[in-house]
């Protein structure tokens with residue numbers, strides 16, 4: 001069983017992260033990993049936070065590739081992300097141009113929960129758990145907006 005626990009982010013905190021077990025990627029395989037990323041993005045683009053993402057399909061495909069190769073690297077995969085895409089990754093800077101309150105982070109995690117449930121029959125649950133724990137904690141680093149403040153993205157939505 002996987003515990004999809006949610007804890008609250010405090011704006012500005014940067015808790016220490018533990019990387020996912022490398023067995024997560026080994027059992028899923030790189031192809032399975034990219035399928036999971038595709039699944040995650042179709043869930044996200046149909047969610048409450050879809051307005052954060054571009055409408056253009058080509059742009060979405062690029063983001064999937066970059067995001068997928070970065071996430072795979074974090075799971076012990078190769079460094080395609082560093083070689084092919086942008087070189088360095090700064091979690092805070094990448095997301096700085098968006099106003100991300102904790103409620104958007106929680107919705108983003110809900111999308112991941114669905115995508116991870118779809119691979120529960122492919123990967124040992126302890127490894128899915130390690131991936132979830134990493135996502136849940138690392139995503140706290142990018143919360144940069146108060147929950148009750150109306151953001152640019154909220155205005156764009158309404």
Ligand code: HEM
Nearest residue numbers: 049052053054063066067070094100104105108135138139
């Ligand atoms: C563990 C947490 C997260 C990690 C490691 C992460 C990582 C990434 C990476 C690697 C990219 C691609 C950057 C590139 O183009 O090279 C990206 C893009 C993006 N992320 Fe995150 N992300 C996280 C959480 C979130 C959350 C919680 C949101 C909330 C809404 C979010 C919103 C976005 C958006 C909107 C983009 C697209 C940027 C664009 O339009 O180019 N991310 N993220």
